[in-house]
């Protein structure tokens with residue numbers, strides 16, 4: 001699809017002043033005017049006020065809504081990454097369909113009269129799984145990511161030779177809306193400091209995109225030395241608490257002339273499971289923006305709309321220990337995870353309006369919200385009961401345990417099985433040496449749950465068993481490091497476990513295709529599994545339920561559950577970790593739900609312990625800031641009607 005002129009309907013929807021009367025492609029240009037420290041758009045002085053949103057964290061049906069709200073906020077551009085692993089799930093297999101339709105997203109941005117600052121990587125960080133790099137790269141265990149390693153560059157070249165020709169027609173001077181393109185991402189923060197690699201990327205971008213498009217780099221102030229490159233425009237990133245004057249002064253050492261650019265001005269921050277919810281104050285964020293705009297800087301606010309890490313797509317950091325990112329990527333951004341405007345949005349719009357025209361007319365209202373429940377789930381069965389269905393190809397056998405990457409299991413879960421070679425009468429230490437659990441292991445003996453081993457924890461379990469007892473270890477990939485690592489983040493059992501004095505060998509690996517099974521289950525009402533009582537450990541629960549009225553956005557609340565994965569009508573909503581927090585609810589976009597009495601289905605894979613009453617609630621507000629201790633307090637504060645609602649209640653679609 002080539003870039004279209006604004007459709008007549010949309011151009012009517014937008015005030016005429018906002019409809020860029022797009023000149024013909026041959027007179028279009030976006031350049032740096034070093035003589036006046038500014039950008040020029042079609043020869044006229046131009047400053048962008050941009051916001052980041054990630055199409056890969058927002059279902060496609062909601063793209064237009066989010067983009068219009070960003071335009072209404074006064075932005076004239078958006079910035080987004082292209083995650084390589086989202087589009088090339090297996091080597092040579094490409095997916096640009098549905099919520100992966102990058103060109104459709106570019107078109108939606110054009111319809112919203114927004115220019116685009118594109119960041120195709122190949123590494124993107126973004127708290128996204130492996131920073132956007134595909135995990136199949138690690139099938140060559142010795143590969144040196146983000147360097148001029150020939151294996152890595154071969155894969156990068158192959159990917160960009162597919163991607164970059166797709167976006168070529170969308171470059172601004174070709175009639176599209178892409179005004180600039182970033183090469184790599186904060187490369188100066190990566191230990192390699194491989195200039196050959198950066199030069200290779202710059203050459204590839206030039207070869208495939210031509211000489212006109214503005215190419216740039218982004219680094220924190222400490223990364224400018226290794227992250228900047230001759231011929232690429234240097235920009236920085238920093239937040240409201242940082243010293244703007246000091247950082248821009250440092251930037252001038254790399255770009256003595258041309259516009260000052262903050263490519264990531266942090267409006268909020270990310271959340272880790274088990275840490276407090278991050279926020280940035282409205283006053284600090286707006287003050288920093290105003291100061292930068294007064295300087296004439298171009299600014300991109302990171303994030304303007306965060307969205308959600310659906311499925312297994314969250315990344316992780318390493319700050320002393322492994323820290324997985326939460327499912328919510330709300331980021332305390334101006335537009336909330338559910339797409340609602342926040343006070344921060346209105347405050348930022350007021351600032352922007354002091355410097356450039358902002359669209360008139362009302363902002364779309366917040367989306368309709370819905371409460372439902374409690375919904376009581378029934379036990380479907382223990383995960384092991386479905387092993388044949390979850391691993392239809394059967395196990396892979398190996399003397400030593402193999403990693404996820406070695407068996408080509410990219411995300412989710414793998415079961416490791418061996419048998420006890422002798423009877424153990426006394427509780428005997430069981431552990432995985434060298435921090436070899438990546439990332440959480442749920443241990444069972446003959447199907448009976450024994451407990452959890454975690455990455456970065458020195459825990460040991462104490463096991464007994466008979467000769468021939470099955471020792472099962474379900475390993476969960478909690479998301480590959482997206483930042484903070486100078487090495488590859490392999491998943492699974494990286495070392496053979498030890499029981500007492502015995503190194504355990506003769507392993508079977510069962511890569512589990514849980515999503516396929518849940519999608520198959522989704523339309524079926526499975527019989528209650530003939531378990532006398534709820535077993536502990538990895539267990540499926542489910543329930544079909546009608547929504548009698550209209551549907552609305554809602555927030556799944558799982559009080560008393562521990563940790564697991566959720567599917568709604570076969571869609572993988574993401575991870576929950578009620579016990580850890582700070583996130584206690586999962587955003588459920590209304591389009592996932594069937595209205596007017598049609599049956600909906602929720603499926604949980606609970607990995608540890610279930611509440612006495614296996615119930616869940618659908619709330620009309622999110623809970624993102626409640627750690628386990630605070631959580632109980634929060635429960636008490638929830639309104640009585642919220643918690644005591646009978647099942648199923650007619651929905652108040654308000």
Ligand SMILES: CCCC/N=C1\SC[C@@H]2[C@H](O)[C@H](O)[C@@H](O)CN12
Pocket residue numbers: 124125126127185186189220237264270483
């Ligand atoms: C001190 C920060 C270093 C890591 N950089 C971060 S943490 C949040 C953001 C996103 O990950 C973004 O993708 C990075 O480019 C910059 N940044």
